[in-house]
Amino acid sequence: MTSYKELGLVNTKEMFAKAVKGGYAIPAFNFNTMEQMQAIVQAAVKTNSPVIMQVSKGARNYANGTILRYMAQGAVEYAKELGCKNPQIVLHLDHGDSFELCKDCIDNGFSSVMIDGSHLPYEENIALTKKVVEYAHAHDVTVEAELGVLAGVEDEVSAEHSTYTKPEEVVDFSTRTGCDSLAISIGTSHGAYKFKPEQCTRNAAGKLVPPPLAFDVLEAIEKQLPGFPIVLHGSSSVPQDEVDTINSNGGKLPDAVGIPEEQLRKASKSAVCKINIDSDSRLAMTAAVRKYFNEHPDHFDPRQYLKPARENMQKMYEHKIIEVLGSNDKL
């Protein structure tokens, strides 16, 4: 048993309370590689921001759960080395799908877990979430639950049909489960293709303009649960300059489209206090690597092409923190 406290990590409790009160959101960035971890820490330290580093089941399969946990421990030490006196870093399990997986993470140094029972019938979601909450709270670990189903497909996380969260269920769900935060469905989705072209309009330049998020549903949820921490998954904005760089350097991502940043900025000022971003990091990394290979076909040292990839991700993370979520200077 390794407690996250031994690793210098924190849970989300205080962080979320401050974020809800202060009208900003904490960035939750997924990581699978050392370069992502370094870029996240550098961006958080440079901007004086708390940060959630999250690990999906797919990341555990790719990089190994133990390695990722040690990387998070290293992240805390690295932040201090970069001059941050009091790093506020959460190690979070993203989309946990069973009690056993959540328990394994809690027993191995995670400070926060998500139990995603959103695909289950309502009462089963409650029962599973409650079981995880009981175990997690006994170890001072915070729990994110999900109500409502996101659209979209991304590796291990998929949902064919989306349904918005029902505001009339949130009080009953949060009271009976005891969860610390609630992920809701208001029109975001996972991956780089969040909307089908036929769901969008096109601007003068021919680029897709997605439909707006359901802010009325968010407001109704806030009314039911004043001050309760709300989480948005699937919140990459799929920056068109990165997509264009990928496509003009041999890639093929036609009609990739995300959530406009103005809408995420608006959500950050509400009870939404955690915003999940993964795809934008994948795009930033891929764009930099593709460009590098195109410009330097004779290079083959991974450090040569991963350095610009890391720099490009760091730039993106800083932009999100300062311009979109507003979590800068909150340490």
Ligand code: G3H
């Ligand atoms: O919500 C999904 C995250 O982007 C993680 O994706 O399962 O491919 O690691 P992944």
Ligand code: 13P
């Ligand atoms: P994106 O695919 O929009 O980055 O969403 C990531 C996410 O929700 C991780 O849980």
Ligand code: ZN
């Ligand atoms: Zn997600």
